[in-house]
Amino acid sequence: xxxxxxxxxxxxxxxxxxxxxxxxxxxxxxxxxxxxxxxxxxxxxxxxxxxxxxxxxxxxxxxxxxxxxxxxxxxxxxxxxxxxxxxxxxxxxxxxxxxxxxxxxxxxxxxxxxxxxxxxxxxxxxxxxxxxxxxxxxxxxxxxxxxxxxxxxxxxxxxxxxxxxxxxxxxxxxxxxxxxxxxxxxxxxxxxxxxxxxxxxxxxxxxxxxxxxxxxxxxxxxxxxxxxxxxxxxxxxxxxxxxxxxxxxxxxxxxxxxxxxxxxxxxxxxxxxxxxxxxxxxxxxxxxxxxxxxxxxxxxxxxxxxxxxxxxxxxxxxxxxxxxxxxxxxxxxxxx
Ligand code: PBG
Numbered sequence: 001x002x003x004x005x006x007x008x009x010x011x012x013x014x015x016x017x018x019x020x021x022x023x024x025x026x027x028x029x030x031x032x033x034x035x036x037x038x039x040x041x042x043x044x045x046x047x048x049x050x051x052x053x054x055x056x057x058x059x060x061x062x063x064x065x066x067x068x069x070x071x072x073x074x075x076x077x078x079x080x081x082x083x084x085x086x087x088x089x090x091x092x093x094x095x096x097x098x099x100x101x102x103x104x105x106x107x108x109x110x111x112x113x114x115x116x117x118x119x120x121x122x123x124x125x126x127x128x129x130x131x132x133x134x135x136x137x138x139x140x141x142x143x144x145x146x147x148x149x150x151x152x153x154x155x156x157x158x159x160x161x162x163x164x165x166x167x168x169x170x171x172x173x174x175x176x177x178x179x180x181x182x183x184x185x186x187x188x189x190x191x192x193x194x195x196x197x198x199x200x201x202x203x204x205x206x207x208x209x210x211x212x213x214x215x216x217x218x219x220x221x222x223x224x225x226x227x228x229x230x231x232x233x234x235x236x237x238x239x240x241x242x243x244x245x246x247x248x249x250x251x252x253x254x255x256x257x258x259x260x261x262x263x264x265x266x267x268x269x270x271x272x273x274x275x276x277x278x279x280x281x282x283x284x285x286x287x288x289x290x291x292x293x294x295x296x297x298x299x300x301x302x303x304x305x306x307x308x309x310x311x312x313x314x315x316x317x318x319x320x321x322x323x324x325x326x327x328x329x330x331x332x333x334x335x336x
Pocket of ligand 1: 132
């Protein structure tokens with residue numbers, strides 16, 4: 001990341017001509033301040049039960065839900081492309097959902113089976129799993145709902161059980177994405193206690209109550225289940241200082257890395273987090289951001305490839321160490 005020294009005051013025109021450094025591709029490359037590499041990417045994938053299934057997600061053109069063997073193949077592609085990590089999200093059938101979200105801590109649940117299969121085939125590829133109840137909760141929320149209220153402390157117990165089966169299945173990174181208070185400490189202490197001290201936590205620290213998650217909720221089958229919104233736990237888009245308090249709390253509770261989500265509309269937050277804490281900082285370019293670029297590109301309104309690359313270098317410029325993006329395989333292929 002660029003340091004923040006005072007900018008050099010340029011000589012007056014024509015002694016200074018900034019266009020000299022833009023004149024040719026080679027000199028533009030030579031002076032580029034930031035670069036995107038496949039090693040900056042985390043590839044989010046949707047898995048579902050069954051055999052030989054590759055089911056397109058209509059609101060995420062180009063993205064499909066994959067049955068486990070296909071996800072293993074896609075993980076192999078990630079390895080070949082130099083992508084260091086995949087993030088797995090389960091499409092959960094309604095019959096596995098209940099108000100206690102108990103499927104979340106079933107060691108044989110879909111995402112645990114997928115993790116074992118991927119780690120067996122590709123032990124050197126990182127696997128990140130979301131810690132949150134929404135895929136398994138018949139109420140659609142990330143936390144348990146009791147009499148219409150999302151209850152914090154009872155949810156923490158469920159998250160602890162979920163985190164432990166995920167670590168047991170071989171997840172390398174746990175991503176608490178539920179925004180309950182105190183979750184990182186509960187998960188970290190449980191991991192220490194149960195011998196998973198090397199499992200890392202990438203906390204979804206500054207996660208906003210955003211309209212840009214729509215296609216994701218379709219992809220995991222949560223759209224129908226969710227009643228109301230997530231504003232009592234996800235952050236208000238009007239707030240920036242609060243994001244710093246959330247990050248500070250998560251680091252104090254044992255998070256190794258932090259994340260800002262969504263991505264592009266919150267680049268100011270990425271920048272502030274990186275400057276304030278100087279810890280590994282990630283952004284999630286979420287489903288709605290991807291869908292907007294894809295939709296416009298497929299209509300011929302923008303150049304999709306250029307918009308994709310521009311959107312991703314913006315994260316590096318803002319100070320992010322890496323990005324979760326549905327574009328990951330395409331970008332990595334393009335970068336060679
Ligand atoms: C669930 C979760 C969400 C996303 C990642 N984990 C959705 C939500 O909070 O409703 C969104 C990712 C995306 O939109 O791509 N805890």
